[in-house]
Amino acid sequence: xxxxxxxxxxxxxxxxxxxxxxxxxxxxxxxxxxxxxxxxxxxxx
Numbered sequence: 001x002x003x004x005x006x007x008x009x010x011x012x013x014x015x016x017x018x019x020x021x022x023x024x025x026x027x028x029x030x031x032x033x034x035x036x037x038x039x040x041x042x043x044x045x
């Protein structure tokens with residue numbers, strides 16, 4: 001669970017871990033949506 005904490009321990013680590021996880025989830029969703037949009041653009045042509 002501490003992979004997003006960048007070496008900090010305790011409550012600081014869990015807080016940063018949650019933020020890092022949320023950030024990467026948002027990035028992942030954006031990439032998926034971008035891929036779907038690009039696929040639709042390609043299919044139109």
